[in-house]
Amino acid sequence: MKTLLLVIVAFVAVTAIPCGIMMMIKPDGSLLQLDMQLIRHSTFPNYFVPGFALTFLAGGVNLVAVLQLFRKKQKALNWAIAGGLMIVAFEVVQILVIQTYSWFQTVYLLCGFFMILIALQLKHKELI
Numbered sequence: 001m002k003t004l005l006l007v008i009v010a011f012v013a014v015t016a017i018p019c020g021i022m023m024m025i026k027p028d029g030s031l032l033q034l035d036m037q038l039i040r041h042s043t044f045p046n047y048f049v050p051g052f053a054l055t056f057l058a059g060g061v062n063l064v065a066v067l068q069l070f071r072k073k074q075k076a077l078n079w080a081i082a083g084g085l086m087i088v089a090f091e092v093v094q095i096l097v098i099q100t101y102s103w104f105q106t107v108y109l110l111c112g113f114f115m116i117l118i119a120l121q122l123k124h125k126e127l128i
Contacts, residue, residue, distance in 0.1 A: 002069065005118045008111050009065045009080055012087050016059035023051025042097045050094070058083075058090045077119040077126075084115030 022031040027046035029036060034047060044050060062083035068076035091108050095101060 001118055001122055005080055005115065005122065006066065006069045008115050008118070009062050009069060009083055012083065012108065012111050012115070013059055013062035013066050016054050016062065016087070020051045020053070020055030020059055023047040023054065027051070038098045038100060041099055054090060058086045061086045077123045080115055080119040081123075084112040084119065086112075088112035088116070 019032060023029065023034070024047075025031060027048040029038075029047045036046070039047065039050070061079065065076065065079035065083040068079045087108050091105050091112065095105055
């Protein structure tokens with residue numbers, strides 16, 4: 001289970017960070033072929049703030065979780081739970097803001113939920 005958790009957390013970190021950076025580099029969304037119409041209902045004039053959140057909140061927390069899991073640190077499971085919560089929160093806000101739904105949002109929501117569930121299960125095993 002720890003290996004599966006590490007793979008999921010690494011997947012989220014390795015995909016969220018570069019995508020967020022690309023959104024910050026080109027806030028018009030052109031590097032990711034994002035239409036500016038997607039954020040027309042938001043308070044954001046461009047993709048810079050969402051890219052920042054994706055990079056540092058979702059990606060950064062998951063990167064710390066990967067490092068902690070890899071090094072078998074005591075707080076690794078807490079970081080994995082936090083990473084799962086971050087990606088779930090990011091996707092929920094994204095769905096609410098852009099008012100559009102795509103298959104990749106399902107992938108990341110499932111990753112987040114599985115990260116939380118697996119980490120909680122592993123924490124429970126540690127307590128027994």
